[in-house]
Amino acid sequence: MSEQRKIDVTELALRDGHQSLLATRLALEDMEPACADIDAAGYWSVECWGGATYDACIRFLNEDPWERLRTFRRLLPNSRLQMLLRGQNLLGYRHYEDGVVDRFVGKSVENGMDVFRVFDALNDVRNVEQAIRAVKREGGHAQGTICYTMSPLHTVEGYVQMARELMDLGSDSLCLKDMAALLQPQPAYDIVKAIKEGVGEDVRVHLHCHATTGVTLVALMKAIEAGADAVDTSISSLSLGPGHNPTESLVEMLEGTPYTTDVELERLLPVKDHFAAVRPRYAKFASNILGVETEIFKSQIPGGMISNMESQLRAQGAGDRVKEVLEEVPRVRKDAGYPPLVTPSSQIVGTQAVFNVLMGRYKVLTGEFADLMLGYYGQTIGGLNPEVVEIAEKQAKKSPITIRPADLLEPEWDKLRAEALSTEGCNGTDEDVLTEALFPQVAPGFFATRPEGPKNVGTDPAQAGEGGGGGSGPDAVRTHIKYEVTVNGTSHVVSVDPA
Amino acid sequence: MSEQRKIDVTELALRDGHQSLLATRLALEDMEPACADIDAAGYWSVECWGGATYDACIRFLNEDPWERLRTFRRLLPNSRLQMLLRGQNLLGYRHYEDGVVDRFVGKSVENGMDVFRVFDALNDVRNVEQAIRAVKREGGHAQGTICYTMSPLHTVEGYVQMARELMDLGSDSLCLKDMAALLQPQPAYDIVKAIKEGVGEDVRVHLHCHATTGVTLVALMKAIEAGADAVDTSISSLSLGPGHNPTESLVEMLEGTPYTTDVELERLLPVKDHFAAVRPRYAKFASNILGVETEIFKSQIPGGMISNMESQLRAQGAGDRVKEVLEEVPRVRKDAGYPPLVTPSSQIVGTQAVFNVLMGRYKVLTGEFADLMLGYYGQTIGGLNPEVVEIAEKQAKKSPITIRPADLLEPEWDKLRAEALSTEGCNGTDEDVLTEALFPQVAPGFFATRPEGPKNVGTDPAQAGEGGGGGSGPDAVRTHIKYEVTVNGTSHVVSVDPA
Numbered sequence: 002m003s004e005q006r007k008i009d010v011t012e013l014a015l016r017d018g019h020q021s022l023l024a025t026r027l028a029l030e031d032m033e034p035a036c037a038d039i040d041a042a043g044y045w046s047v048e049c050w051g052g053a054t055y056d057a058c059i060r061f062l063n064e065d066p067w068e069r070l071r072t073f074r075r076l077l078p079n080s081r082l083q084m085l086l087r088g089q090n091l092l093g094y095r096h097y098e099d100g101v102v103d104r105f106v107g108k109s110v111e112n113g114m115d116v117f118r119v120f121d122a123l124n125d126v127r128n129v130e131q132a133i134r135a136v137k138r139e140g141g142h143a144q145g146t147i148c149y150t151m152s153p154l155h156t157v158e159g160y161v162q163m164a165r166e167l168m169d170l171g172s173d174s175l176c177l178k179d180m181a182a183l184l185q186p187q188p189a190y191d192i193v194k195a196i197k198e199g200v201g202e203d204v205r206v207h208l209h210c211h212a213t214t215g216v217t218l219v220a221l222m223k224a225i226e227a228g229a230d231a232v233d234t235s236i237s238s239l240s241l242g243p244g245h246n247p248t249e250s251l252v253e254m255l256e257g258t259p260y261t262t263d264v265e266l267e268r269l270l271p272v273k274d275h276f277a278a279v280r281p282r283y284a285k286f287a288s289n290i291l292g293v294e295t296e297i298f299k300s301q302i303p304g305g306m307i308s309n310m311e312s313q314l315r316a317q318g319a320g321d322r323v324k325e326v327l328e329e330v331p332r333v334r335k336d337a338g339y340p341p342l343v344t345p346s347s348q349i350v351g352t353q354a355v356f357n358v359l360m361g362r363y364k365v366l367t368g369e370f371a372d373l374m375l376g377y378y379g380q381t382i383g384g385l386n387p388e389v390v391e392i393a394e395k396q397a398k399k400s401p402i403t404i405r406p407a408d409l410l411e412p413e414w415d416k417l418r419a420e421a422l423s424t425e426g427c428n429g430t431d432e433d434v435l436t437e438a439l440f441p442q443v444a445p446g447f448f449a450t451r452p453e454g455p456k457n458v459g460t461d462p463a464q465a466g467e468g469g470g471g472g473s474g475p476d477a478v479r480t481h482i483k484y485e486v487t488v489n490g491t492s493h494v495v496s497v498d499p500a
Numbered sequence: 501m502s503e504q505r506k507i508d509v510t511e512l513a514l515r516d517g518h519q520s521l522l523a524t525r526l527a528l529e530d531m532e533p534a535c536a537d538i539d540a541a542g543y544w545s546v547e548c549w550g551g552a553t554y555d556a557c558i559r560f561l562n563e564d565p566w567e568r569l570r571t572f573r574r575l576l577p578n579s580r581l582q583m584l585l586r587g588q589n590l591l592g593y594r595h596y597e598d599g600v601v602d603r604f605v606g607k608s609v610e611n612g613m614d615v616f617r618v619f620d621a622l623n624d625v626r627n628v629e630q631a632i633r634a635v636k637r638e639g640g641h642a643q644g645t646i647c648y649t650m651s652p653l654h655t656v657e658g659y660v661q662m663a664r665e666l667m668d669l670g671s672d673s674l675c676l677k678d679m680a681a682l683l684q685p686q687p688a689y690d691i692v693k694a695i696k697e698g699v700g701e702d703v704r705v706h707l708h709c710h711a712t713t714g715v716t717l718v719a720l721m722k723a724i725e726a727g728a729d730a731v732d733t734s735i736s737s738l739s740l741g742p743g744h745n746p747t748e749s750l751v752e753m754l755e756g757t758p759y760t761t762d763v764e765l766e767r768l769l770p771v772k773d774h775f776a777a778v779r780p781r782y783a784k785f786a787s788n789i790l791g792v793e794t795e796i797f798k799s800q801i802p803g804g805m806i807s808n809m810e811s812q813l814r815a816q817g818a819g820d821r822v823k824e825v826l827e828e829v830p831r832v833r834k835d836a837g838y839p840p841l842v843t844p845s846s847q848i849v850g851t852q853a854v855f856n857v858l859m860g861r862y863k864v865l866t867g868e869f870a871d872l873m874l875g876y877y878g879q880t881i882g883g884l885n886p887e888v889v890e891i892a893e894k895q896a897k898k899s900p901i902t903i904r905p906a907d908l909l910e911p912e913w914d915k916l917r918a919e920a921l922s923t924e925g926c927n928g929t930d931e932d933v934l935t936e937a938l939f940p941q942v943a944p945g946f947f948a949t950r951p952e953g954p955k956n957v958g959t960d961p962a963q964a965g966e967g968g969g970g971g972s973g974p975d976a977v978r979t980h981i982k983y984e985v986t987v988n989g990t991s992h993v994v995s996v997d998p999a
Contacts, residue, residue: 186721187756215736215749218714219721222685237714237792241740249794250714256797257686266798293736295748298755299765 005261009045009231010252011083011207013245014276015073016048018235021211021244024286025057027279028457029069035236035275036076042272043263044080045231046116049073050109051085052092059440059447063456067112067432074113081142083116084109088129089407093439094345098410099131101417101438106135108431118176118209120146122346125379126166127405133170144207145172149179149192151301152339154383157191161199174205174230179220180343181303182213182243189220193227207231211245213304215293218246218254225260236269238277243288243304249273282459302330306347313355322358329354329362336389337373338381349373363392371397377406424448504760508544508730509751510582510706512744513775514572515547517734520710520743523785524556526778527956528568534735534774535575541771542762543579544730545615548572549608550584551591558939558946562955566611566931573612580641582615583608587628588906592938593844597909598630600916600937605634607930617675617708619645621845624878625665626904632669643706644671648678648691650800651838653882659691660698673704673729678719679842680802681712681742688719692726706730710744712803714792717745717753724759735768737776742787742803748772781958801829805846812854821857828853828861835888836872837880848872862891870896876905923947 014035019027039047050070058066073082089096091105106117117136121128129145136143145167147160164175177184177192193206208224210217210233221232234240237247252264294304307327314320333354340346353370357363372378374385374393380403390401402409414434421427421437426448437444513534518526538546549569557565572581588595590604605616616635620627628644635642644666646659663674676683676691692705707723709716709732720731733739736746751763793803806826813819832853839845852869856862871877873884873892879902889900901908913933920926920936925947936943 185755186753191756214752215717215740215746216753219718219753222718222721237794241714241791247714247792247794250792253713253794253797254685254715254718256684257690266794270795292740293746293749295736295746295752295765296769298752 005259008225008229008255008260008262009207010043010248010262010264011046011048011209011231011233012039012042012044012248013048013233013235014239014272015039016051016054016085017209017233018239018244019283020051020053020057022239022242022288023280023283024288025053026061026283026286026458028062028455028459029064029072030455030457031279031282031459033072033076035272036073038268038272038275040077040080041265042268043265045263046081046083047073047077048083048085048118048233049077050082050114052087052090055092055436056440056443059436060443061456061458063447063450063453065432065451066436067108070109070112070114081115082113083118084114086117086119086132088119088121088132090128091132091435091439096128096407096410097438098413099407100412100414101435102131103135103138104414104431105435106132106141107139108435110136110139110141112432114141116142116144118144118146118178118207120148120176120178121379122148122343123340123379123381124148124163125381126163126170128379128407129167130170130405131407133167133172137171137173142173143171144174144176145170146176146178148341148343149177149184149188150181150339150341151183152334152383154339157188157195159382160192161195164196164200164204168200168204174207175200176207176209177224179208179210179217180341181297182211182215182217183297183301184208184210184220185216186219186223190223190227193224193229197228202228205230207233209233211243212241213243213293214295214297216295218250221246221251222254225255236272236276238273238275238280242292279459281462284462285460286458300327300330301334301342302327302351303342303347306342306351309348310351310355313352314359317355317359319359325358326351326354329357333357333370335383336386337370338383338385340373340381345369346373346378363389366393366396368397371399374401375399376402379406426451504758507724507728507754507759507761508706509542509747509761509763510545510547510708510730510732511538511541511543511747512547512732512734513738513771514538515550515553515584516708516732517738517743518782519550519552519556521738521741521787522779522782523787524552525560525782525785525957527561527954527958528563528571529954529956530778530781530958532571532575534771535572537767537771537774539576539579540764541767542764544762545580545582546572546576547582547584547617547732548576549581549613551586551589554591554935555939555942558935559942560955560957562946562949562952564931564950565935566607569608569611569613580614581612582617583613585616585618585631587618587620587631589627590631590934590938595627595906595909596937597912598906599911599913600934601630602634602637603913603930604934605631605640606638607934609635609638609640611931613640615641615643617643617645617677617706619647619675619677620878621647621842622839622878622880623647623662624880625662625669627878627906628666629669629904630906632666632671636670636672641672642670643673643675644669645675645677647840647842648676648683648687649680649838649840650682651833651882653838656687656690656694658881660694663695663699663703667699667703673706674699675706675708676723678707678709678716679840680796681710681714681716682796682800683707683709683719684715685718685722689722689726692723692728696727701727704729706732708732710742711740712742712792713794713796715794717749720745720750721753724754735771735775737772737774737779741791778958780961783961784959785957799826799829800833800841801826801850802841802846805841805850808847809850809854812851813858816854816858818858824857825850825853828856832856832869834882835885836869837882837884839872839880844868845872845877862888865892865895867896870898873900874898875901878905925950 015032055066058064091097119129119132133143147163206229208229234248234251235245237249240247252262310326333350349369352367356365371393374390417438418434421434424445427433514531554565557563590596618628618631632642646662705728707728733747733750734744736748739746751761809825810822832849848868851866855864870892873889916937917933920933923944926932
């Protein structure tokens with residue numbers, strides 16, 4: 002067993018772990034005590050920052066997300082810090098002009114970020130180009146990301162092609178990202194194997210899986226057998242359900258195999274105990290998905306997306322039409338060229354399916370769905386349904402585009418900076434400008450209350466037993482989304498708010 | 501993919517599923533509505549009977565266990581019914597004479613049982629001989645069982661040897677039984693592979709794993725790759741934690757692999773929904789183990805056993821000495837020849853470890869531990885510590901034995917029958933005699949209240965939120981256990997009651 006191959010491990014507890022299980026509400030002060038052990042445990046990297054954590058910091062926790070990053074940098078001096086970046090969207094919900102992308106990446110590296118996992122919800126490589134280049138220029142580790150989904154058009158060869166394109170952009174490594182726990186063991190094996198054979202044995206492949214369906218620890222095993230270099234897990238006390246596979250189980254799973262990790266189980270014990278003690282304080286934000294859910298394999302519709310659509314239907318007095326909507330989703334997804342169903346595409350497709358059922362198929366398009374059909378989010382893998390594209394063109398009064406969406410944008414940094422500086426409480430730093438740019442509706446409130454300091458929203462478990470967090474699962478609407486709906490030339494505004 | 505190998509599946513929900521998760525309290529009436537779908541879903545067998553369910557029927561549910569069996573036979577006409585049998589202990593807590601074993605097996609087959617999984621807590625094959633022969637004679641399916649455990653003396657070769665012995669007894673199949681979720685993927689692969697190579701490719705190997713440590717679905721995968729014929733799972737809504745891997749995840753895990761099952765996911769959906777709806781009614785009996793626990797790999801001590809020992813220590817005002825006891829357990833287990841830690845050996849070893857810490861090492865032996873050291877439970881794999889055997893001989897005033905323990909027993913059916921017939925409420929059937937014989941302390945009360953009919957102990961979830969079930973986990977003491985402790989010739993009686 003002297004020839005064991007070392008598998009690198011990324012710990013997710015500080016970002017996606019609590020994002021998936023506790024609606025991203027974990028306060029920095031409830032993570033700090035675990036940092037010394039995490040730093041010494043032997044991880045390849047520690048994921049600790051991303052769009053939802055940034056959002057939650059300023060929206061719910063009155064924490065400066067940049068201060069959080071600097072704190073992690075200080076408390077995890079020996080660890081690679083890792084973040085999830087939504088390509089050209091950065092951490093926001095629209096495309097930003099390339100100069101803003103450069104600024105954001107620059108500031109992130111300056112504040113301590115090491116590894117940037119860059120993805121696009123449509124798997125449009127053009128949407129991650131600028132971010133990957135910026136990361137390389139700043140000396141960071143750029144991880145090009147493939148969102149895993151299933152459709153008649155998604156093939157192993159297609160994923161290999163995307164892997165090749167991401168490596169050609171200069172990525173330091175690849176991530177196969179399975180945000181819906183759909184990655185079964187055999188495709189995990191096949192894709193990783195094919196990437197290694199087709200793109201290069203020395204191409205680092207990382208695997209990110211959620212645990213929802215119960216099969217993905219097996220997928221990690223098969224991916225490792227196929228040559229995967231690194232896998233993502235979360236400490237057991239912040240794992241499973243819509244979260245991730247437990248770090249300790251991953252380590253134990255490899256016992257006796259030709260694979261091993263550098264993770265020391267002894268150091269994980271206090272980390273586990275810490276989060277086991279903290280977690281009950283966030284019970285009211287807890288996902289109401291318990292155990293496993295495997296129906297997603299059939300429906301392809303993530304659980305959180307279903308509860309979202311149910312809320313929308315109930316709000317329209319049509320709570321009895323869920324089944325029709327569930328049957329409509331695959332059709333809408335097909336018409337849109339089989340986008341992966343992940344934020345924001347899951348909301349866009351889901352809401353359009355609701356509209357189709359309530360108002361007749363494509364009688365009314367949401368502004369977002371029209372944009373999706375017209376290429377303003379980028380390209381999906383499949384052929385768009387030309388009839389629906391035509392409807393979109395008419396309703397939105399826009400032409401379809403085939404260029405990279407961000408190419409339509411003018412330089413905007415100076416404008417964003419001016420807007421931020423005019424906001425009360427803005428401290429004038431580029432970091433604050435970015436906060437304003439990414440979350441223009443939330444930033445002003447945060448700037449105003451920032452001097453009051455962080456607000457821990459955890460509560461004593463004895464008072465917190467008020468049941469699940471409703472629609473606060475990983476796919477719930479997290480921000481106010483405004484749809485512009487144009488019917489026969491008349492514009493309507495439809496709002497969807499966080500549950 | 502036309503060459504896919506079919507993997508058989510045993511559904512555990514009706515026995516070990518609720519035994520592990522709901523302290524065996526599930527009422528028959530809460531299982532009946534799921535039977536039609538289970539019967540049609542394509543399982544190889546449906547486990548539905550065993551020692552703890554029999555015990556719980558008469559102790560808590562006022563249900564006749566034989567009537568339960570006949571009901572399952574009626575509601576599952578197309579399914580193999582399967583039970584777990586503790587070898588020469590049958591479903592009780594002592595060795596029974598061979599004639600009683602024959603009667604029990606005969607009556608079980610007559611009432612509808614098909615598959616008998618026969619195990620011995622010490623892996624002493626002599627303790628399963630009689631039961632396996634009886635099953636064969638009655639036309640049932642005899643499954644010889646290997647309890648999986650880890651120790652310096654347990655080797656793949658040793659398991660293969662045991663497999664060979666079980667097949668030589670006439671077993672129709674083998675089960676590798678991992679009651680503590682200790683079976684990691686590599687040993688799962690190695691043992692199954694070695695059995696297939698060493699005993700025969702056509703020897704059916706079934707795999708039973710609990711889910712506690714989070715790694716055993718991967719173990720099922722690797723065992724299947726090594727040639728395993730069948731695996732045990734439980735419907736997702738009665739799975740995970742100290743229970744088992746979810747049936748739906750097993751089926752989805754195999755998608756695209758060279759393996760498949762006959763299980764139809766469509767038929768599982770109503771089964772899942774049914775138990776999801778029923779489960780909250782049993783919240784007060786629910787295991788307090790959530791998520792995964794991997795420390796057992798280090799300590800080898802099942803979680804339920806730890807909470808048991810903690811109760812014992814607290815009762816002695818020594819709650820602060822848990823750590824010493826945890827360190828003492830491996831020593832006691834070694835001295836006893838590395839028995840698997842499963843009921844009743846886990847209680848016997850655990851209690852002796854408590855005694856050693858409180859009163860000095862082996863100053864006082866429990867009657868059970870003395871019996872274990874003197875061979876009255878059968879043989880363990882390892883060499884017993886001769887010094888401790890000597891202490892046992894002195895304290896218990898008994899000589900060590902090397903013969904099969906049941907060979908010491910005289911025919912006892914007539915006596916047991918007479919005892920039963922003299923008990924008020926006994927209906928004179930052999931089934932009632934067996935109930936009296938197996939649970940002499942519980943049967944009289946059951947016979948007295950039986951006319952009142954089954955008692956459903958589930959409660960409205962709104963009233964049931966009184967927290968975890970304390971020591972009601974799978975390894976908790978379930979019956980009143982009386983230890984005779986002899987110190988310097990003076991006998992003391994020590995009692996342990998269910999938590």
